[in-house]
Amino acid sequence: MKNSFTEENYLKAIYKLSERDELVTTTDIATILDIRAATVTDMLKKLAVKKLIRYERYKGLSLTEKGRAIGVKIIRKHRLWELFLVQKMKFRWDEVHEIAEQLEHIQSDELINRLDEMLGFPKADPHGDPIPDKNGVFGKTRTIPLSQVKPKVVSVVAGVIENSNTFLQYLDKIGIAIGDKITIHAIEAYDQSHRISVNQGKEVFISESVAKNILVVGK
Amino acid sequence: MKNSFTEENYLKAIYKLSERDELVTTTDIATILDIRAATVTDMLKKLAVKKLIRYERYKGLSLTEKGRAIGVKIIRKHRLWELFLVQKMKFRWDEVHEIAEQLEHIQSDELINRLDEMLGFPKADPHGDPIPDKNGVFGKTRTIPLSQVKPKVVSVVAGVIENSNTFLQYLDKIGIAIGDKITIHAIEAYDQSHRISVNQGKEVFISESVAKNILVVGK
DNA sequence: TAAAAATGTTAGATTAGTCTAAATATTATG
DNA sequence: CATAATATTTAGACTAATCTAACATTTTTA
Ligand SMILES: [Mn+2]
Ligand SMILES: [Mn+2]
Ligand SMILES: [Mn+2]
Ligand SMILES: [Mn+2]
Numbered sequence: 001m002k003n004s005f006t007e008e009n010y011l012k013a014i015y016k017l018s019e020r021d022e023l024v025t026t027t028d029i030a031t032i033l034d035i036r037a038a039t040v041t042d043m044l045k046k047l048a049v050k051k052l053i054r055y056e057r058y059k060g061l062s063l064t065e066k067g068r069a070i071g072v073k074i075i076r077k078h079r080l081w082e083l084f085l086v087q088k089m090k091f092r093w094d095e096v097h098e099i100a101e102q103l104e105h106i107q108s109d110e111l112i113n114r115l116d117e118m119l120g121f122p123k124a125d126p127h128g129d130p131i132p133d134k135n136g137v138f139g140k141t142r143t144i145p146l147s148q149v150k151p152k153v154v155s156v157v158a159g160v161i162e163n164s165n166t167f168l169q170y171l172d173k174i175g176i177a178i179g180d181k182i183t184i185h186a187i188e189a190y191d192q193s194h195r196i197s198v199n200q201g202k203e204v205f206i207s208e209s210v211a212k213n214i215l216v217v218g219k
Numbered sequence: 220m221k222n223s224f225t226e227e228n229y230l231k232a233i234y235k236l237s238e239r240d241e242l243v244t245t246t247d248i249a250t251i252l253d254i255r256a257a258t259v260t261d262m263l264k265k266l267a268v269k270k271l272i273r274y275e276r277y278k279g280l281s282l283t284e285k286g287r288a289i290g291v292k293i294i295r296k297h298r299l300w301e302l303f304l305v306q307k308m309k310f311r312w313d314e315v316h317e318i319a320e321q322l323e324h325i326q327s328d329e330l331i332n333r334l335d336e337m338l339g340f341p342k343a344d345p346h347g348d349p350i351p352d353k354n355g356v357f358g359k360t361r362t363i364p365l366s367q368v369k370p371k372v373v374s375v376v377a378g379v380i381e382n383s384n385t386f387l388q389y390l391d392k393i394g395i396a397i398g399d400k401i402t403i404h405a406i407e408a409y410d411q412s413h414r415i416s417v418n419q420g421k422e423v424f425i426s427e428s429v430a431k432n433i434l435v436v437g438k
Numbered sequence: 439t440a441a442a443a444a445t446g447t448t449a450g451a452t453t454a455g456t457c458t459a460a461a462t463a464t465t466a467t468g
Numbered sequence: 469c470a471t472a473a474t475a476t477t478t479a480g481a482c483t484a485a486t487c488t489a490a491c492a493t494t495t496t497t498a
Contacts, residue, residue: 004484004485006484006485006486025445025446026445026446026447027444027445027446035485035486035487036486036487036488037445037446037447038446038447038448038449038486038487038488038489039485039486039487040446041446041447041448042447042448042484042485042486043484043485046484057446057447057493058445058446058447058492058493058494085330088337089330089333089334089337090333091329091330095329098327099325099327099330102324102325102326102327103325105321106318106321106322107321108317108318108321110310110314111304111308111310111318114308114309114310115308118307118308223454223455225454225455244475244476245475245476245477246474246475246476254455254456254457255456255457255458256475256476256477257456257457257458257459257476257477257478257479258455258456258457259476260476260477260478261454261455261456261477261478262454262455265454276463276476276477277462277463277464277475277476277477
């Protein structure tokens, strides 16, 4: 009854894709997993036989309840391990994703639930992504991109959309972290760049694309 | 340059066998890993090509320096994770081996060294087995089986030889744990069974085989 | 709506790790 | 030391996961 690492990675990828659109395509999976579409087709047949997805040739696929549960569980484990690495092992937020890619496949419900407890049943990982509870339920997260906040309003950083190490390191460099208070002083009409300050500190400039990738607690 | 889980398990098994005898045999590996000798032969050829072992058809094999380093590193990771699970996650000593079998393959030197530090650079795992340092060096452990201790002498439990869950649970049940002080009151001449007390508590009887599988700090 | 483009599937290979059955080499023993 | 027993290797096969090349279907667009 246990799934291979590969199957788990497919189900995780499919779950993430189905957050956008219920019906998932072969090429999208191939792109995310960085493998060939032909390979994906083979695996889809296997997952369908195991009743983890509903699949019809040329028509796309969707997760069954069973498949969704596995995908969500892998995400839960990934995010709990990431938080563990940051909070307990003192890693930076740009160092934990790769290690969590491995740790997410460790099989022990007891371990993951104790990790959850040890971390105080957290609602979000170090990048602000929500952590489902042991029943696979996500808490409501009400966040919006900083780019949607009006000038003069003070908002609190809750996470990031872009997760790349370079982006995370850039935020470190300009001194923006989760929990920081951001005040928008002005938005340049020409290119939508923002003049902001962090925790009442000195002013910094960020581009529109950066503002779009920072999430703040929504009002 | 990275090795598969399978290769890592072979090198770990070979290292353990070579602690007894430098020259390791095909069937011993097959027995430990619970696979067929024919399968082992195939893998030995691959490990030899990678210069992880010295192998000659029909003659047995031994680890190269490179192969030993990998085997020892897997053991280091296994034992550090076991100790982590017991000390930080509150698992019992009979619950951790299976999870550590998975965790030992996580690849991150940084993580394992921080784990080592977090645990205070421990010298032994929850079963008393020695933990090599980051250079693959084992500390000197001077332990002897309880069966070799003379009556009336007080000795301190340092570990176990037999590692099975049933044995560990049996020790839990009769109240013997690492660090406990054992006093041998008498040894039955007929079957070598021992009448002992733990931490000055009430007397318990253990068989010769149990006494042989408990390690105490050697004098 | 017919042709072109994009998307998806099938066919045939390859690699890692495993197996069983048969062959061969080494070791033990009468 | 010749033979029997044991240990080891080889040969041939299988499964999971991957690939490339060719073919099929669906979607887009002129
Ligand atoms: Mn991640
Ligand atoms: Mn993964
Ligand atoms: Mn163990
Ligand atoms: Mn292992």
